[in-house]
Structure formats: structure tokens, C-alpha cells
Amino acid sequence: MRPWKHIVFGAMLGLVVLVACARQAEVSPTTAPTPIPQAAPVAATTAPPDDRALAAFQKGGCGACHVIPGVPNARGTIGPDLTNVAQVAAQTMQSSTYTGNATTVEAYLREAILEPDVFVAPDCNGSPCQKGVMPPSLGQGLSEEELAAVIAYLQAPPGAAEAVVTEAPTAAPSEAAPTLSEDEFAWAKLVYFERCAGCHGTLRKGATGPALTPDRTIPLGAVGLSTIIYNGTSRGMPDWGKQGFFTKEQIEVLARFLQREPPAPPELPMERMKASWKMYVAPDQRPTAPQTKRNWQNYFVVTLRDAGQVAVIDGDTYEVVSKVDSGYAVHITRMSATGRYAYVIGRDGKLAMIDLWTETPAKVAEVQVCYDARSVEVSKYNGPEGDFTDKLAVVGCYWPPHFVILDGQTLEPIHIVSTRGYTVDTMEYHPEPRVASIVASDFKPEWIINVKEIGQIWLVNYANPQAPQIKMLPAARFLHDGGWDATHRYFLVAANQSNKVAVVDAQEGRMVALVDTPKIPHPGRGTNWVDPEFGPVWSSGHLGDPAIVSIGTDPEGHPDVAWKAVRVTPLPGAGSLFIKTHPNSKWIWVDMTLNSDPVLARTICVIAKENPAEPHTCWEASSYGRAVHFEYNAAGTEVWVSIWGDASKPGETGEIVVYDDATLTEKARIPNLVTPTGKFNVYNTVRDIY
Ligand code: DHE
Secondary structure, three states: OOHHHHHHHHHOOOEEOOOOOOOOEEOOOOOOOOOOOOOOOOOOOOOOOOHHHHHHHHHHOHHHOOEOOOOOOOEOOOOOOOOOHHHHHHHHOOOOOOOOOOOOHHHHHHHHHHOOOOOOOOOEOOEOOOOOOOOHHHHHOOOHHHHHHHHHHHHOOOOOOOOOOOOOOOOOOHHHOOOOOHHHHHHHHHHHHHHHHHHHOOOOOOOOOOOOOHHHHHHHHHHHHHHHHHHOOOOOOOOOOOOOOOOHHHHHHHHHHOOOOOOOOOOOOHHHHHHHOEEOOOHHHOOOOOOOOOOHHHEEEEEEHHHOEEEEEEOOOOOEEEEEEOOOOEEEEEEOOOOOEEEEEEOOOEEEEEEOOOOOOEEEEEEEOOOEEEEEEEOOOEEOOEEOOOOEEEEEEEEOOEEEEEEOOOOOEEEEEEOOEEOOOOOOEEOOOOEEEEEEOOOOOEEEEEEOOOOEEEEEEOOOOOOOEEEEEEOOOOEEEEEEOOOOOEEEEEEHHHOEEEEEEOOOOEEEEEEEOOOOEEEEEEEEEEEOOOEEEEEEEEOOOOEEEEEEOOOOOOHHHEOOEEEEEEOOOOOOOOEEOOOOOOEEEEEOOOOOOHHHHOEEEEEEOOEOOOOOEEEEOOOOOEEEEEEEOOOOOEEEEEEEOOOOOOOOOEEEEEEEOOOOOEEEEEOOOOOEEEEEEHHHHHOOOO
16 A cells, blocks of 8 residues: 555544554544644664564564565455554544544554454455454564564655655645546435435535545545445445445446545425425414323334335334325424324435324325435424414425424424524634534424534524524534433533533523543434433433443432543443433433444343443344334323335335334244334323433
């Protein structure tokens, strides 16, 4: 691998490899605020080979796997080229994903040789590196003197790059970007939007995933980008190539596309929203009482992601009552305050409204208010300032960056509010601050709207929806998902790439705390329970660390631990997306959906509330796919888990497993659902029970 490739891997998308006689590392794309520890200056090509080092390389057989300048026959390609390993080490230690303990290049190399599997990244000369390829016994077989000689040699081998990395690569001119045919460009643009924009941003400025602007992607080149797209990363980037989503040729097209300037998608003004608005059943034509004899409050509205549908499933009988066409790759569903209506938002920004009182639940209205969306919420306030029950809905958009207030009975769009603005920390203008989670307050006619890229939490008073009042609270960048504490006074939201959870007091309308967490908190809505030692807590899983963190939420009863991370419960793996419990349950359920190990990805764990130091038990919920998202039935006696399969594999498209919460035994399977993901029980969603 050439020096520049090492440099860009280190500074950008974060996949630096160092296997055999070393170990692998992954480097975060986010700008490191701290100074980069520098490799020892390289002595160009004149340093004479050190005999002790050469003998040690010989003894360890390092040359079979690595290119090592100056070492006879060291031309191996199983592990990475070690020509500029010192510079790579210096960059890698800056990565937020670096899991080792080294803070100097010397310590980094020592750790890499003695504990080669601490961290594994995917690129070994264009192929994925594998854990376990370099046995620790190789390093352990060296004496301290030999080890020191090898480390000293690798810091300045003859033939290494003259320049030491002192700064991130400068932006390459966009003319340097490779070209694409019109068809290739159109295909890549669509695929990027469908598969990548959610994490990297429509304008590719980065959020959950790194920025992919040409100044960052051109230095990586097609090979570097293709390697990452093919193999994925341990930080949650899917291994699109390995999973068979894309061929190598398609990945190469995407890699070229990513080096071009991102095309800006169109805006969506009110006129166009209104043109898309359809009302199938007017409010005065709808039933005035439930027509169905079913227990509709125990319905589960289940996302059938790749079918572009939701299934309404009877929670008492497990029958699929109806399947309703909604938006593309449906994301979430929320219920109106009475529970009568389900509002379903698709990634394409199409909002569908389903009447659950009819015999066969069906759409009564729909509208498109964005091209890319993730969140929807309703008005819930009923008090001295008015009764807003079932009156309004709000959709949070990724693109265009805005939220839209709609009539909750008809879905007619009422008002658009742009979220473009300035980042909370550096006060830079951001053209694409996307709307992440939204919750509705019980205390005021107010929504709490989280604006991801600028890191602000907006308290939006909807009493006059034409002219909403907005209070902007500064939090931290990359706000994503979150939920209420058990009292519904405090809202906790993950600022995921900042490794923080922000806490808002909805009653007083102020920020309460920013709590530090492990890497990439991803709570879903989080979960509330009473810790035997710390009292009431709210917990979140993490994408980047195998851990659940619990935060104290009782400032009155337990002021000493309020808004502090009081407990870490280890998990067998990272990649957790969702966690859930119920006030009646003695368990906490957690998934590891995005773990790169397919077995862990379909494994779920249960933690006993009375002994939360470690998981009580973990098991594989299926023999295929990924286990994702939990929901309780209305009584809190059953837990439903989705098996997120592959829409193109009959028999393995997906299903729901129903567990008895008391005994943790399987009660039923609801089979042959197409990629079920989120499930929203009417009773629990209305009351924010989690
Ligand atoms: Fe989600 C909630 C965004 C990927 C399933 N997801 C949310 C919320 C946001 C969000 C902002 C909070 C909504 C709220 O509470 O108002 N999700 C994103 C993304 O940007 C991301 C990372 C990438 C993307 O391209 O969409 C993403 N999400 C996924 C998935 O891959 C999941 C597992 C399956 C899918 O649908 O694609 C998924 N997200 C969910 C679910 C919830 C959710 C089930 C609701 C959880 C709940 O219990 O309320």
C-alpha cells in the first residue's frame, strides 16, 4: 500500500489495517480535536538494517505476510504493507474507534505485536483482514530485546516515506474525480439516496456515518472506497458487498460517484405538498365508534420495511388483520392521542393515516411532505391551554431539512418550518440539519423536536400551528433517537456521534444535562426501570460499544446520581439498536442487530432488573436474519421481537417471535412477513410505555 493511502485511510473514513506482526485498526472520520501524535521522523533510505531486528523478523516469519522494506523476502500480502506503519499508527490512535490503549507509536506497535486481535479492520491489500490470522504467540516468542529491535525498526524502516503526517490531506480538486456515464450517475444517485443518505446525509456532510465530500473521498480513491463499501466497518457501516447487495462492479460505480460533488435534491414547497395530498375518507364519513369487535387497543402496527407496507396485527390472536400500502421503506408509526389513528411515515416522506376503528384498518388520508423522512408525532396535550387530542400531526424530514405541521384529522399540511441554521458548537452554517426524533409533551401544547446536525433541541409550541413558537435549546451535535423518563417530565436523547445523552426538562423548558456515554448511544426510545442500587434509571444500548448504560432519572429521590451514568451492563457484542422493558416486567430486553457477527446479530439478551450487573441470559431468536426491536403487548405480559430477513429469500423474509415475558419461553411465531422491523402497540405507544 502506498504512503498516501495510509495517510488518507487514517484521516478519513477510518479503515487502517495492521495485521500480522501488528494488528488492525479503524480510524474515525470525524475531526480529532486533539493534536495528532506524530511518528518518529523517518530517516529516509539511508539507515542501515539492524541485524537484531532482521533476525527477529526472520524468527517471527513476518515477511511471509507483510511487505517490510529492507527485510529480505518480506513481500507478503496477507497482512498490510508495513512500509509506513508508524504514520498509520499515529493516525489510528486519533480514531474514536481505536480500541487499544496506546498513546505513542512505540506502545501502539508493541500492543499490535503482542495482542494482534485487539482491533480488526477490513483492508489487507484489497482483501478483508481476518481476526486470528496473526497468532499472539509470534510476538510472545520474541525476547524483550528482539521486540524492542522490531519496534524501533518499524518506526523508521529504510524506504519509508520521507514525510511525516502532520496534517489531514488537503482537498483535492473536484476535477480530479473520476467520471460516470449518465446511467451510472442516475443509478448511483438513487442507490446513495436509498442506502447511504440516512447515515451520511443527502449532501454527504456526515452524521451517523462520516462525511463523504470529495475533499475526503478523492484521496481515498476508488480502491479505498470500494474496500469500505464491500467490507463495512465495525462502527455500523453495513458490509454491502459481503451481504450481496451490490456486485464488485456496482461498488466501483458507487466509489466513483462518491468522488463527485453531491447533487442537491429539489426543495418541496407547500404547493407541491398539497398536490400530493389525498383524503380517501373525509372525517364526517368515518365511524363514530369502533366497528371492529377486536381489541384494537392491543393491535400492533408492524413495519414491513421492504414491502413498503405496514401490517396491522391483532395482539390477542396474532392474526394479520390488514396490510396497508404506505411509504417506501416505512420507518416508524405513532398513534393519535386516543389511539384511533395510526400515522405511518416512509423514508420517502409519505405520511399515511390509518383508521383502526374500521373492520379492516385502511388508509383514510395520505400526503408527501418530504423526499426523505424518519419521524412523525401527534398532538397530545389536553389541559388549560386547550384540548389538542387527535388535532395535529408533525413530520420531521431529513430532506428538505424542515418539519411540517399537519391537520391530524385530514393530513392537510398547515405550516412548514425550515431547520437550516448554525451548529451548536462552532456556529457554522449547515445546509442540511435533519429532523430526528420528535416527542409530544403532556405538560404543554409542545413538541420536542431534535435537529440533528446543528445539535439543537427545539421546543415547538403548537397552540397556534400557523405561527408556532420555538425555543431552541443548545445540546450537542448529531441528535438522533430518545424517549421520556418514567414520569414523562424529562426527555433523554442520544447525540450519537458526540457520545452523549442530552436531558431536557419538558415542564420547565430547559436543558438539564449532557451525560457522557460509551460509543454511539442508540436507545430507540430507551427504557425505564428501577435499579436496586440507584433507583429510577433510563437505559440505552450502544452501536459502538458492547454495553448498556443506565442514567439516574430521579433528581428528587436520588439527587446524588441524577443525570449521571450510574451503571454499565456489558453485552456479548456491540451493534445494539433497541432496548425495552415494561413496568410490570422483571426483565430488560436488548438486541445487537448491527453486530457484524451474524450469530450475535440475531441474538437477544435479557437482563434481570434485580441483578443488572450482567445479562441473565442470551439466545439466538432465529436461525437467519437479524433480531431487531422489541414491543410489549398492552398487558405487559408478552414481548414481540422482529426477525429482519431478506425480502428475496422465500422462507427467510422475516417473522415475529412472541415470548412469554414471565418465563422467557417462546409462545408463537407470526411467519412469512416481509422484513418486519419496528412494531408499535397501540396502547403502549399512546402512553409512551417503554
Ligand atoms: Fe431508525 C427510530 C433514523 C436506520 C428502525 N430512526 C428512528 C428515529 C430516527 C431514526 C431519527 C427516531 C424517530 C422518533 O422517535 O421520532 N434510522 C434512522 C436513520 O437515520 C438510520 C440510522 C439510517 C437510515 O437510513 O434510515 C436508521 N432504523 C434504521 C434501520 O436500519 C432500522 C433498524 C430498520 C429500518 O426501518 O430501516 C430502523 N428506527 C427504526 C425503528 C424506530 C426508529 C423501529 C422506532 C423505535 C421505537 O421504538 O420508537
